[in-house]
Amino acid sequence: MSSPSYTEWQREGLSRLDELERLHVDARGAGPGRRWGTEQFNRSLLVALVAQFQTYCRGLHDDAIDVHVSHNDAHQGDLLRTLMTQGRKLDTQTRERVSWPATSSGSGSTLSVR
Numbered sequence: 001m002s003s004p005s006y007t008e009w010q011r012e013g014l015s016r017l018d019e020l021e022r023l024h025v026d027a028r029g030a031g032p033g034r035r036w037g038t039e040q041f042n043r044s045l046l047v048a049l050v051a052q053f054q055t056y057c058r059g060l061h062d063d064a065i066d067v068h069v070s071h072n073d074a075h076q077g078d079l080l081r082t083l084m085t086q087g088r089k090l091d092t093q094t095r096e097r098v099s100w101p102a103t104s105s106g107s108g109s110t111l112s113v114r
Contacts, residue, residue, distance in 0.1 A: 005059030013052050020045055058090040 065084045069077035
């Protein structure tokens with residue numbers, strides 16, 4: 001039996017990633033050879049992929065909480081849900097720095113992700 005989050009990801013998440021892949025193919029072209037000017041687009045795709053994965057992980061964690069809560073009475077379930085989601089890093093906006101490798105010009109860059 002698959003989780004509701006996995007089913008949702010298969011239905012919605014994969015179609016979003018397929019759409020991004022089609023856009024990427026359109027941007028770089030179908031012919032041989034490297035296309036220039038797609039570096040920022042590639043970085044954006046990476047951020048979108050990470051966001052999709054985080055959404056799936058949050059949903060999967062919610063599914064696990066639902067299983068635990070379902071085995072308790074309503075009052076205990078509410079308390080348990082609160083305790084299991086309190087301080088959850090999947091819900092916070094942490095500031096991290098991501099370093100990208102040097103480009104062909106030799107310069108690297110740092111992106112702050114919220």
